[in-house]
Amino acid sequence: MSELTPAQRALELREALDYHNHRYYVDDNPEISDAAYDRLFTELLALERAYPELQTPDSPTQRVGAQAQTAFQPVTHGVPMLSLGNVFSEEELIEFDQRIRERLRREDISYVAEPKLDGLAISLRYERGVFVQAATRGDGVTGEDVTANVRAIRTCPARLLGADIPSSLEVRGEVYMPRAGFIALNETQKAQGARPFANPRNAAAGSLRQLDPTVSAKRPLSLFCYAVGRVEGGAPPDSQSQMLSWLEGLGLPVNPERATVVGYAGCLRYYEDLAKRRALLPYEIDGVVYKVNKTQDQRVLGELSRQPKWAIAHKFPAEEAVTQVVSIEVQVGRTGALTPVAVLEPVAVGGVMVSHATLHNPEELARKDVRVGDFVRVRRAGDVIPEIVSVLLERRPPQAESFIFPEQCPVCGSSVLREEGVIARCAGGLTCAAQRRESIRHFASRRALDIEGLGDKLIAQLVDSDRIRTVADLYTLSEPELAQRERMGDKSAAKIVAAIARSCETRLPRFLYGLGIPQVGEATALALAQEFGDLPELMEASIERLTRVADVGPIVAQAIATFFADRHNREVIAALIEAGVRWPKMEKRVPGALAGKTIVLTGTLAGMTRDEAKAALVARGAKVVGSVSKRTDWVVVGDDSGSKADRARELGIACLTEAEFQTLLGVSPDKPVLDP
Numbered sequence: 001m002s003e004l005t006p007a008q009r010a011l012e013l014r015e016a017l018d019y020h021n022h023r024y025y026v027d028d029n030p031e032i033s034d035a036a037y038d039r040l041f042t043e044l045l046a047l048e049r050a051y052p053e054l055q056t057p058d059s060p061t062q063r064v065g066a067q068a069q070t071a072f073q074p075v076t077h078g079v080p081m082l083s084l085g086n087v088f089s090e091e092e093l094i095e096f097d098q099r100i101r102e103r104l105r106r107e108d109i110s111y112v113a114e115p116k117l118d119g120l121a122i123s124l125r126y127e128r129g130v131f132v133q134a135a136t137r138g139d140g141v142t143g144e145d146v147t148a149n150v151r152a153i154r155t156c157p158a159r160l161l162g163a164d165i166p167s168s169l170e171v172r173g174e175v176y177m178p179r180a181g182f183i184a185l186n187e188t189q190k191a192q193g194a195r196p197f198a199n200p201r202n203a204a205a206g207s208l209r210q211l212d213p214t215v216s217a218k219r220p221l222s223l224f225c226y227a228v229g230r231v232e233g234g235a236p237p238d239s240q241s242q243m244l245s246w247l248e249g250l251g252l253p254v255n256p257e258r259a260t261v262v263g264y265a266g267c268l269r270y271y272e273d274l275a276k277r278r279a280l281l282p283y284e285i286d287g288v289v290y291k292v293n294k295t296q297d298q299r300v301l302g303e304l305s306r307q308p309k310w311a312i313a314h315k316f317p318a319e320e321a322v323t324q325v326v327s328i329e330v331q332v333g334r335t336g337a338l339t340p341v342a343v344l345e346p347v348a349v350g351g352v353m354v355s356h357a358t359l360h361n362p363e364e365l366a367r368k369d370v371r372v373g374d375f376v377r378v379r380r381a382g383d384v385i386p387e388i389v390s391v392l393l394e395r396r397p398p399q400a401e402s403f404i405f406p407e408q409c410p411v412c413g414s415s416v417l418r419e420e421g422v423i424a425r426c427a428g429g430l431t432c433a434a435q436r437r438e439s440i441r442h443f444a445s446r447r448a449l450d451i452e453g454l455g456d457k458l459i460a461q462l463v464d465s466d467r468i469r470t471v472a473d474l475y476t477l478s479e480p481e482l483a484q485r486e487r488m489g490d491k492s493a494a495k496i497v498a499a500i501a502r503s504c505e506t507r508l509p510r511f512l513y514g515l516g517i518p519q520v521g522e523a524t525a526l527a528l529a530q531e532f533g534d535l536p537e538l539m540e541a542s543i544e545r546l547t548r549v550a551d552v553g554p555i556v557a558q559a560i561a562t563f564f565a566d567r568h569n570r571e572v573i574a575a576l577i578e579a580g581v582r583w584p585k586m587e588k589r590v591p592g593a594l595a596g597k598t599i600v601l602t603g604t605l606a607g608m609t610r611d612e613a614k615a616a617l618v619a620r621g622a623k624v625v626g627s628v629s630k631r632t633d634w635v636v637v638g639d640d641s642g643s644k645a646d647r648a649r650e651l652g653i654a655c656l657t658e659a660e661f662q663t664l665l666g667v668s669p670d671k672p673v674l675d676p
Contacts, residue, residue, distance in 0.1 A: 006051050093271075099309075114288070116288055155222050181221075241260045376392065411426070504582060506582070600634075604639045
């Protein structure tokens with residue numbers, strides 16, 4: 001390094017950081033630790049500050065450094081960005097395929113099928129391999145310049161890879177927000193008193209169109225590329241499938257779920273398979289896109305004014321429906337947050353009967369102006385709680401009543417506070433029966449202490465009769481007194497008392513999650529347990545110390561410190577330990593052969609639950625995902641495995657039996673799985 005000039009070292013660092021960015025964000029297979037990456041980044045940043053002339057627009061240090069804009073500038077696309085036509089049924093798909101066959105005068109047309117992401121279309125321009133501009137679709141001819149915002153998306157390479165790069169390349173793709181990122185973003189919005197986003201597409205669009213790029217940089221956006229526009233100084237391969245592989249070779253992110261199929265029958269099989277796996281994908285999709293594979297065939301088929309004749313979108317059944325609001329109730333959560341919920345005339349949405357829909361908070365209720373008696377459009381996506389999208393004002397009955405949000409808690413009568421912006425909260429604390437019920441239900445849930453048989457109705461009886469005031473009181477319950485409860489008997493009482501006794505043997509991440517610490521979900525609980533090893537050190541940790549834990553920021557650190565500083569919380573924890581709740585101390589583990597590996601679990605394992613298997617893998621540094629792709633390293637196959645195992649074999653990915661999986665973990669049938 002001492003023999004290199006500052007310019008040479010800066011170039012070396014930029015190339016290394018670009019490579020590791022691609023390995024981490026696109027290949028999902030990092031080679032170095034975050035700390036090692038940070039050292040390279042810090043060195044480059046110091047060089048560029050010492051020698052400003054070394055700073056380049058495509059430097060990794062410039063992803064988050066642009067100035068806020070006053071407006072988006074117009075950009076004319078080199079090739080118009082067309083929309084797609086839609087089909088909604090098998091019959092319409094057959095008609096589309098028939099038109100293609102008749103126009104091309106041959107049978108068995110080859111198509112490339114891809115998921116239709118529910119995101120925002122984008123155009124990227126690279127000059128001599130360097131990213132220089134990004135623009136939204138706009139009206140198809142002219143879009144808006146969002147270069148600074150897209151530069152902050154980690155999956156968007158600042159420089160293309162390889163030697164055979166066109167002098168100028170315009171790439172089309174979709175900016176989207178993964179489901180996990182969307183959930184985390186909305187949790188942050190709520191914690192900061194801001195309005196949560198309605199869905200991942202709205203969140204992605206709103207994040208991409210921020211005038212301040214530093215705001216966009218904090219949002220969990222991602223990108224998939226699927227087409228090219230204008231190309232100069234080179235040419236892509238002459239088929240859609242090869243073109244996507246070519247883009248992938250340039251370092252651009254391309255959806256691994258794509259497939260080449262033949263005829264409408266092949267299209268339909270792909271559609272049906274993807275529909276079954278839709279909820280398992282890490283992003284939202286609303287259908288499938290089919291494109292004639294051969295580029296020459298695409299030219300022959302041509303285009304209409306706004307859409308190509310050689311491609312179509314096959315939409316999934318609508319996951320929205322119209323129904324009527326019967327009443328509006330206010331639910332009280334375990335932290336005292338009051339959530340307005342619309343009680344609906346039951347309606348089928350996406351194949352599920354929906355009778356309730358969240359209105360999020362008082363501000364959202366007022367903004368949408370939902371009234372009792374209104375006809376509303378309800379949306380459901382995957383496992384997301386149904387929500388009201390909009391009111392059909394033209395169908396509003398004259399007698400529709402506005403809802404007045406209560407000033408007192410509907411459960412305990414305590415005053416309602418608005419100290420956190422849009423969130424209304426009951427001031428009653430644990431004197432509020434609703435908060436106590438929810439806290440105990442959460443503590444006993446499967447992913448926490450897992451007290452089987454302790455259902456909502458029994459919890460309500462115990463809380464409402466004041467028999468249970470904190471979770472520690474659960475460990476004082478006896479069989480005779482439970483047997484006297486409504487709809488209980490000796491056998492049921494015995495099972496519940498036995499389940500409570502079993503819950504004494506737990507694991508630290510489960511215990512932390514079960515405590516219901518604000519802002520602490522399962523992942524954060526696991527990170528805290530792995531960082532501190534045991535509870536006493538965690539309870540005394542400062543905010544500064546807590547922020548050194550992965551994924552724990554200032555807001556979460558403050559919530560954790562405040563929770564453990566509370567006298568009542570400490571008394572409850574002490575009572576739980578006194579009652580016999582215990583866990584083995586965790587040791588910090590050095591990741592071994594599983595570090596950085598991507599693993600899929602499918603089927604039923606005999607020796608452990610799915611949650612235990614996932615936790616054991618995560619504790620060893622692996623990443624557990626829900627769908628199989630070419631980036632998957634191993635698929636663990638249990639009994640009654642389904643299409644994931646078949647998909648793995650098609651891609652040549654190693655499938656492990658349960659015995660091989662236990663060997664990989666370093667456990668045996670008589671040795672417990674590593675406690676996460």
